[in-house]
Amino acid sequence: MTSPSSKRSASESISPPPSKRKRSCSPDSFFSDVSESPLYVFLVDAKLNGETIEELISLVDQFNLNDTAKSQTGVELQLSLNAEDADIIVTEVRMRARLERHLDWVTAKQKAIVTTQWLRDSVRSQQLLPCGKYAALGELYEETVHNCPENNCAVDAPSKAKKENTNIRYNHRYACMRNSPLNCPNQVLIKKLAVLRRHRELEGLDVQALSYERAISVLKAFPHHITANDVQQVSDLPHIGPKILSKIEEFIQRGDITECNDILSEARYQSLVAFTEIYGIGPSTARNLYSLGLRTIEDLEKHYKDKDNAKIQATRIQAPAKKTFTSPTSKLRELGLPEMTVKEALLLREDLNVRIPRSEVEEIRDVIMNELGQIRRGCVSMITGGYRRGKIESNDIDIVISHKDLKSGGDEVKGLCATLVKRLYDKGIVTHVMHLSSFRPHNTLRTAHWDSLEKALTVVKLRDNNNNGTGQKQNQKHIHRRLDLIFAAPEVYWTAVVGWTGSIMFERDLRFWAKQEKGMRFDSSGISRRHDSKLYFPKSEEEVFELLGLEWIDPTLRNADM
DNA sequence: CGGCATACG
């Protein structure tokens, strides 16, 4: 999968202007007579095995033998021997560099470049389908749509000089192949769809919630404001099906979505949203509390008043008496750290819902790393999460920590997580520890993973050292902040960085892509091959992407969530 | 019609 020879750079090179082979749009083509000039199809054999090639060739024959198909489209298909003379390029290649080994970029831009699925579906449906959904390269999406034989008679005249083609990777099926900026031209629409998504999630309709999440993610990468003219293009996007498209159409027409307003006015929705803002209360618990008749945060406070030592996990209403959960208490208790209770989560709620400016994220990082420096030398760290994706304000702070020494570093960081957290707690910097994991003992049964990651989910509050001796209470500068510390062995540092940079949808699709298309397993503590569990240790973030066969995407373009 | 990320407590 490495490309040794053709390391041609991104510059457009040499080749003469390719013969502009434009299909005729003469009125003749509208009659059911098959036009004299066939539609030329070029198969890029890269990544196709012999069996697939045979299949594709026989599909072409099948199309030509099908009278319905021929009369509906008015063309025959003809395999082309070179890309230049073709109208449409069929390929399984998904990346520019790889494609450029088979045809030059200037030519590519004048063709419709589609996946093999386009051919399959076109033949099956006996017509030439729109290319948008089948564009093989996101980078050439516009060109593919424009050069698609299906529409090149219809939409030629008003071809507005489309220039804003710099953010072209937006139509891929996987979020990890799209450029998703922090803010996009369709934020208003997305915000309304997010209400539908949240509603499905709160009501336990996880699968529908996921669909909305994906649709939102796709729209997040869409490069321009959607108007009535774009409906076709939008419906061609992946993960936009009939249901969600109809919502989008409603929004285009009315500037609003009825179901969204209905949901927002539901008392139940409002309560569930409020409940789940408390750390440790998710959709299921929220619904249970609601069914007990509780409606407001005040109701919750009253409800938890007596049993104020209730652990957050104990909030379940219908205890499934069968399973006796082993108390997840042990680790914290060992270190003399108090557990998180609902009561405390309620007290923290206000603070934790306040966004954290970048400067304070850095301030906290500095304090933490200063403390760490006093117990271990040679540690390295990176702030990941929303901060790294460029957010002006973060919900929490994620710091990935490792050691600069690739060889001895694993031992250097082993156990460090608990040690550091204990120290920070004793100093009053860490006020709460919601979760603390240590190195798992090597599991000989499931050898796919080994011990490599420690993490602590904490709450911190920095001291306000603004005392001028009078002891007067000034405005408290610092409030409680959520801080996640992730300790990674040096070999998996970059994997952890990618894994903790997000966004969530980006991560899910990274793993999904790795599984579906690469037979790999990705988790923040390692990358491995699925069939033999061979492990990989990328030495930079770029190498992580390369290993997974992905183009590197800048962290600020990984904002695939709302 | 099955699958949808993955792991841990």
Added chain:
DNA sequence: CGTA
């Protein structure tokens, strides 16, 4: 189930 909740969290990342």
Added chain:
DNA sequence: GCCG
């Protein structure tokens, strides 16, 4: 709810 959408995809393969």
